[in-house]
Amino acid sequence: MLRPRSTHVTIMDVARQSGFSPSTVSIVLNDAPLSRHVAAPTKQRIRETAKALGYHPNPSARSLRSRHSRTIGILVFDLSDPFCTLILLGIEKALDPTGYLPLIMDAHNDRKQLEGYLELLLERRVEGLIVVANWLFEEGGVLFEILKNTFPTIVVGRDLADDRIRSVVVDNEAGGYAALQHIYRLGHREIAFILGPEKLSDSNRRWQGMQRFAAEHSLAIDERRVRRLVEALDPFSGFTGGRELTEDLLRSRIKFSALLAFDDLTALGAVRALCHAGMNVPRDCSVVGFDDAPLAAFCTPGLTTIRQPLEDMGALATEWVLKAAQVGEEVDGSPSTTQMLSPSVVVRESTRETRS
Amino acid sequence: MLRPRSTHVTIMDVARQSGFSPSTVSIVLNDAPLSRHVAAPTKQRIRETAKALGYHPNPSARSLRSRHSRTIGILVFDLSDPFCTLILLGIEKALDPTGYLPLIMDAHNDRKQLEGYLELLLERRVEGLIVVANWLFEEGGVLFEILKNTFPTIVVGRDLADDRIRSVVVDNEAGGYAALQHIYRLGHREIAFILGPEKLSDSNRRWQGMQRFAAEHSLAIDERRVRRLVEALDPFSGFTGGRELTEDLLRSRIKFSALLAFDDLTALGAVRALCHAGMNVPRDCSVVGFDDAPLAAFCTPGLTTIRQPLEDMGALATEWVLKAAQVGEEVDGSPSTTQMLSPSVVVRESTRETRS
DNA sequence: TTGTAAGCGTTATCAT
DNA sequence: ATGATAACGCTTACAA
16 A cells, blocks of 8 residues: 555554664565575565565665656657657657656757757756657757767657667658558559658658659659648648648649658648548549658548558567667667668558549 | 756855754745844845855755645646647646646546546645546546545546536537537538547537527437437547548448538548549538547648637636645535536538538 | 675764 | 854765
8 A cells, every 4th residue: 555645654664673783684575686595484584474465665765865767758749749659658668667757848849958858868867868859850959969989879750860869760662652552553653752851851752752763664753743841840830831732733733643741740740731631532533641640640531651660660669779778888789870660551541542 | 047957056055055943044045934024134035145155955854854846737738739739738837837847647548547547736835736638537446536535636638427526628519609600600501520439428418509500590410410420539539530431431321411520530531532433522521520630720621620729728727726725635615516618619511501 | 595785876963 | 253063864885
């Protein structure tokens, strides 16, 4: 039984009650190496009284003495973003059995806050740091610069241009390739593209994948069907961007029977524009997103998309940080500094064969 | 500058470097009452060297000595649920300026985990507890039973049947009333309902609000147009439930020109069913959701819904917990144990006037 | 096989 | 106006 508030029961209480010394109690309760030499009945006795008294070690005292916090800092760029949330799920599940506690901080899409929380986490003596980034996250930052290579730090979710910093991401190139392949196989040849912001390497890699597919299949990409989102800070800018660029596409009167969007939100913006123009998805135009955010499954038509294995990405990042934290300093075992997981195509209702 | 890893600079370092004693340093740096008697130049000196050395107090030592953790436990029923996430936003914003740190734990819709994490948080000596619940959260639980009235605990987001436990929720009755009012004013009279699970008091209150509106306006509610979701553990059951019940409604061949759903996900399920049946929303049938989850804005047609002020709810809960934690024990100032915030109608594209 | 004692970094009480 | 000193609860040499 746990006794909230009031004074907590300490190791001394257990010692007195069981008739042994605090050290013995500590050794037994922690299964410390020396506990091998403790008589079985003694252990029994101690464990019993500990449970009976409802003893739980004071974490502050423990980490003060042992000089480790058993805590990992999780810096989430936007907790309201389902993208981040799913990565977090993987992190939590990986952390759960280890006894490490996640200290989750939400930067609310604000870079200033990000730096502030980063300091806060360091002050709280976290033993490692996982940054859960979406595409609004910007690289650089003073503190961040210092951290890498001195402190177990890893970024998940965002394809960093700076490859000196460790990260776990989806294979964006493969994702772009797969997206175009899917649409190509359905017979589409007049394909529109809404790319992500210019400087975003996630977007560039996806675009590279698409271009590779096009080249391999002698598919000409007409520049007039290509649009590009502008950089933004607003988490929902993808939607309005997708919508407006699609309207622009429509106004230009160039035909297209399919549209590949930078991500799901952009795709949903495109769907909105298409429908408002009196078109039907997928009958008049197929649409493909990227990410497989939860909304992709629940809108109508269900959105065909490229799935990022977000949970796995979170888990992978966690495993590395934990290892790095335990070894002590830098673990530079792995050959590459950025790990890539494969995406997969999730076919729903927003894509269909061309009417020939 | 913050020095990650390596040995941290302690108050002793600052003391030596500045030429004063640790006590004086502590007093100055904490702006303790006694610091009023400390000479200005001394303060100056101490603050400078503290900054120069990059001193940050060790939180473990501090809470060990001062006997408080400056930490609030946040038990989220499902972090992947945007509903929970928005409440969390309000909590974080309210907590941020106070210096209290949120310890966020995600139960992943699992009641066992919930209890486990609850214990964990208590062991970590949190000073208060906020439970962020969605409609899957079940009341009761041993530990929980003990907590209420002994420990600053509050539940946000879920309308508890047990009114001995403090909570912050939306005014569900008013929400139900407003939903029906909106649809009634658009001229609809043949209205279908998909209610939440039988035992869910959120659902019952909404239903009461609808019935009150109906009574006040002599609107007959035909039982044959009413369906009810079954209880479930799956976070997405609302979608499939909404879809299947709508299909059922359609099969029954009873006409309806509008549908009020228990929540947004249910509404989206209904939209899916309607569209698959060849109907157009809102032309052939208007649909209203509840919650105003992010997806409501991004699907097409945009979903008309009843907005819960989730962020405000989180903030309100936080304020209470903080106050309760600081006062010490129970703060039973407020007359009612459950605070209700007003919902609002968000009109988007899924509702329209009846074609007369 | 078990107990004693020191010390982790703070803060608070008491002297000075 | 500032400094000694003890104590918070725990772990870990070292002693017995």
